[in-house]
Amino acid sequence: MDLQYPIGKFQWGGEISEAQRAQLIDRLEQVPSDLHQAVAGLTAEQADTPYRPEGWTVRQLVHHLCDSNINAYVRFRLALTEDDPPIKTFAQERWAALEDARTAPLELSLSLLESLQRRWVLLLRSLGAADFARTFRHPQMGAVALDRYLGLVDWHGRHHLAHIRSLRERLGWQ
Numbered sequence: 001m002d003l004q005y006p007i008g009k010f011q012w013g014g015e016i017s018e019a020q021r022a023q024l025i026d027r028l029e030q031v032p033s034d035l036h037q038a039v040a041g042l043t044a045e046q047a048d049t050p051y052r053p054e055g056w057t058v059r060q061l062v063h064h065l066c067d068s069n070i071n072a073y074v075r076f077r078l079a080l081t082e083d084d085p086p087i088k089t090f091a092q093e094r095w096a097a098l099e100d101a102r103t104a105p106l107e108l109s110l111s112l113l114e115s116l117q118r119r120w121v122l123l124l125r126s127l128g129a130a131d132f133a134r135t136f137r138h139p140q141m142g143a144v145a146l147d148r149y150l151g152l153v154d155w156h157g158r159h160h161l162a163h164i165r166s167l168r169e170r171l172g173w174q
Contacts (some may be wrong), residue, residue, distance in 0.1 A: 003052035006162035010155040012148050021132060021147065024154045029121045031069075031157040032114040035062065038164040039106055046173060047106060051163040056096050058167065061160050063101040064092065066109035066116070072153050073120045079136040079146055080127075086137045124150070 047059045071090055078085045132147040
């Protein structure tokens, strides 16, 4: 198993149907619950265990998912309210190295993520196909349509959940 990419790297297949989009939104809604389950019962020592050699700890992964989804939510809102707005990236490695990402209780990001996802899903379910065709401008990726970005956000959540689940399985933390 590839410890860094347990579900493979993100691949975009192009156009998606309304049913596929609804499935992505449903999975996005499920991320907080899935994350709660993935970290349930972990000790502080286990939460501070890297998911792979030289990788982030489980704690950092949880806080990273929250940080990343906050940024993604803002990017969606910018694309919906502005024409192809430029977005700012964030230095994920540096964010993960900050004190709060290294030491804060998991519950802080778990509860924040739960509230964020509920609000975001409410917004996403109100949108039509034309809304998902709107774009933002990423410094490295160029114009990114919201449909594609929804797919990337879905992959990202499943990717980090797989990190935690595979660590638990490898170390027998069931």
